[in-house]
Amino acid sequence: MSTPITRKHLNRRTLLRGMGAAVALPFLDSMLPAMAKTTKPPVRMAFVYVPNGMDVRNWNLDYEGPLKALSPIMKPMEQHKDEITILGNLTHNGGRALLDGAGDHGRCCGSYLTGVQPKKTVVDIRAGISFDQIVANKIGSQTRFPSLELGMEDSRQAGDCDSGYSCAYTNNLAWRSETQPLPPILDPRALFERLFGAGPVLTPEAKARQSQFRKSILDFVTEDTKKLEAGLGPTDRRKLDEYMSSIREVERQLEKAEKENAQIDPHKFNAGLEKPYGVPADFAEHFKLMTDMMTIAFQADLTRIITFLVTHEGTSRSYREIGISDGHHPLTHHRNLPDLMEKVTQINTYHMQQFSGWVEKLKTIKDSDGSRLLDNLMIVYGAGLTDGNKHNHEDLPTMMVGRGGSYFKPGKRIVYRKETPMCNLFLTMMDRMGVPVEHFGDSTGRVQLADLG
Amino acid sequence: MPQFGPPPQSVGVVIDGDFGNDATGLLALAVLYGLDAKGECRVISLSTSKTNLKSVGLLDLTSRFYASATQIPVEFRRNLAVGMNEFGWSKEDTPILNAVFAKPEFVNPIKKLTDTAEPHALIRNMLTAQPDGLGTIVALGPATNAARTLTAQNGPAVVEKKVRALTLNLPALKADVAAARKIFAEWPTPVIGVAPADLAYTTDHLETDFTWATNHPLLEALKASGLKVIPGAATVPILSAVRVKDEGWKLSPAGKFSIADNGAVSFKESPDGKHRMLTLDPARKEAIEKAIAELASAKPAVRGGGRRQQQKAEEKKP
Numbered sequence: 001m002s003t004p005i006t007r008k009h010l011n012r013r014t015l016l017r018g019m020g021a022a023v024a025l026p027f028l029d030s031m032l033p034a035m036a037k038t039t040k041p042p043v044r045m046a047f048v049y050v051p052n053g054m055d056v057r058n059w060n061l062d063y064e065g066p067l068k069a070l071s072p073i074m075k076p077m078e079q080h081k082d083e084i085t086i087l088g089n090l091t092h093n094g095g096r097a098l099l100d101g102a103g104d105h106g107r108c109c110g111s112y113l114t115g116v117q118p119k120k121t122v123v124d125i126r127a128g129i130s131f132d133q134i135v136a137n138k139i140g141s142q143t144r145f146p147s148l149e150l151g152m153e154d155s156r157q158a159g160d161c162d163s164g165y166s167c168a169y170t171n172n173l174a175w176r177s178e179t180q181p182l183p184p185i186l187d188p189r190a191l192f193e194r195l196f197g198a199g200p201v202l203t204p205e206a207k208a209r210q211s212q213f214r215k216s217i218l219d220f221v222t223e224d225t226k227k228l229e230a231g232l233g234p235t236d237r238r239k240l241d242e243y244m245s246s247i248r249e250v251e252r253q254l255e256k257a258e259k260e261n262a263q264i265d266p267h268k269f270n271a272g273l274e275k276p277y278g279v280p281a282d283f284a285e286h287f288k289l290m291t292d293m294m295t296i297a298f299q300a301d302l303t304r305i306i307t308f309l310v311t312h313e314g315t316s317r318s319y320r321e322i323g324i325s326d327g328h329h330p331l332t333h334h335r336n337l338p339d340l341m342e343k344v345t346q347i348n349t350y351h352m353q354q355f356s357g358w359v360e361k362l363k364t365i366k367d368s369d370g371s372r373l374l375d376n377l378m379i380v381y382g383a384g385l386t387d388g389n390k391h392n393h394e395d396l397p398t399m400m401v402g403r404g405g406s407y408f409k410p411g412k413r414i415v416y417r418k419e420t421p422m423c424n425l426f427l428t429m430m431d432r433m434g435v436p437v438e439h440f441g442d443s444t445g446r447v448q449l450a451d452l453g
Numbered sequence: 454m455p456q457f458g459p460p461p462q463s464v465g466v467v468i469d470g471d472f473g474n475d476a477t478g479l480l481a482l483a484v485l486y487g488l489d490a491k492g493e494c495r496v497i498s499l500s501t502s503k504t505n506l507k508s509v510g511l512l513d514l515t516s517r518f519y520a521s522a523t524q525i526p527v528e529f530r531r532n533l534a535v536g537m538n539e540f541g542w543s544k545e546d547t548p549i550l551n552a553v554f555a556k557p558e559f560v561n562p563i564k565k566l567t568d569t570a571e572p573h574a575l576i577r578n579m580l581t582a583q584p585d586g587l588g589t590i591v592a593l594g595p596a597t598n599a600a601r602t603l604t605a606q607n608g609p610a611v612v613e614k615k616v617r618a619l620t621l622n623l624p625a626l627k628a629d630v631a632a633a634r635k636i637f638a639e640w641p642t643p644v645i646g647v648a649p650a651d652l653a654y655t656t657d658h659l660e661t662d663f664t665w666a667t668n669h670p671l672l673e674a675l676k677a678s679g680l681k682v683i684p685g686a687a688t689v690p691i692l693s694a695v696r697v698k699d700e701g702w703k704l705s706p707a708g709k710f711s712i713a714d715n716g717a718v719s720f721k722e723s724p725d726g727k728h729r730m731l732t733l734d735p736a737r738k739e740a741i742e743k744a745i746a747e748l749a750s751a752k753p754a755v756r757g758g759g760r761r762q763q764q765k766a767e768e769k770k771p
Contacts, residue, residue, distance in 0.1 A: 417566060420571070442577075
């Protein structure tokens, strides 16, 4: 006897539309093909890049295998210990001088995902296609955005940012081709509008004025939402409600930031530097806003690849939020003075705290098969320099978060042999993303992640 | 590995061998560091084809010893990674290695495989930092690691651009015939095969020659050999690779090497060959032996050098 199929099937790419807005949906049970129990969620990957290396004294662990006590900088990840894999001895030879002299900040960021040594120049820039873009070229057509490039700080694309290296090297992670970097989106409002659509193009001032009367993006799609809800079961309705709430929460954060920024005289506080209206003054709020949208982007399968340049390489940003008025980069050249070294550790730890908050959120989001979003992610949190004082490029601080499609068994520290190319990790990640290639950059093989469980 | 100042002028030497099996290879290593001390070359990569943590540990200790003797601040020293073939040909501890590490002052810094680098990745990476044509590779043992360098991504291109010659210790090739064949067939730059040489290094003056050195790992190894006379044949590949214009060497016309299954190497002259046989000129034997004795115990020059390095060292003073 056959069971009658009564459930209404919803397309995975369904959008809620209205007035220039288009809101993608998270995975709902109604999207499962009839008779199917589950659908295997896609594997996604993200890179969270922190600049100026680390205070390695407080980063490194002195053991291998299952994670026990974490280092001071990793401490904020204590509650996520079972989700992380610390990788040791990964090296970027292309970040080294190799006869090109000073400029480690420019080189390390330019080589981080490209695996090649960038050309020392401020004019005719040349690096290589970054591996995330190789993956995006292959699988990007399956999502609305092949990849998203995000950041949180000035992204000048021209000029000399480090000893003859163009700012294009220090301020970008992703490269579409040898000569074409992909500048990150810095303004949360710009990202929001990219994800969900925008109204007419307005100046920042006009946008700020308009924000006083702004309706939620969700209001524009009310009609579609109502229609959709009518056909959903209680579980899907709850999922949809949670998802819409997370979007609304992002909007609230954005509006708050815009309101606060509108009251700031940029000439008084920012020495004439322009800051996009949607950028929260507070680092932690900005980080949360960006990562909340990254979560939504993954949840709604808007993209499967994100690169996130937390701040740019060589940055001299101060961290008054935690009582540090010195610039980050000058602090890393600490001349072994204990108080300066301690401040570097504090900045490194502060970054990790923000990241930990994002991981916490990712643990709570369910994917299409009931697994957690985090189970299907590979997030690499790392730096392109090992020690910001020594400017070295071996044993780069690297933390992998997630399970890459329930493939990796995290909760351990794996140390590879010295001089193991970082590109070997990229090859392994490309395999997990379904885009296997034989070589990338200076790879010598693949790293073992799965069979060490 | 920050780099300040102009590019180096002296040849960068990649040294690979089955270190620790006998005293001759370790004598050769001491000679190499003697050449480095005199500014005639730079040791840019150290690796062993012997799969033994004491073998690679001795290389690491040696590298640290000489780096420390130059008094260059730690942060400006060369990358200290040392390479070891994971699937090598001689895994056993040897009396020399055991004797060195039995001493409490010589603690092996290499505890596990991951304290070492894969030789082919290390060699390729270190070569990329050399001016074109100013690198040279000397293989005192089997050609395993040199051959694997050709299999690394970009390996052949890097070798072609950076390596002026590969110098092989011919009697040692029999341990890995396949690697030797790969080298003879594919190596893109000149290959110099060094024939056995009758050279001797007497150890009766070790104590007086090394008075400048405290806890010198190679001195300890040479003493531990218990030999009154150490064969100096393995120093020839090193000396000839660095002092290419020395009159002590006789170089054959161009030709091609081949190796039989039993490890016997033969050479045939051929105008289109990239290989050459190198032999010691017997007339120069005494002069070469004198050079070996002088170089093996040469004290490294203090290279505190560079304004920025001196400034750093100054800042560290209490």
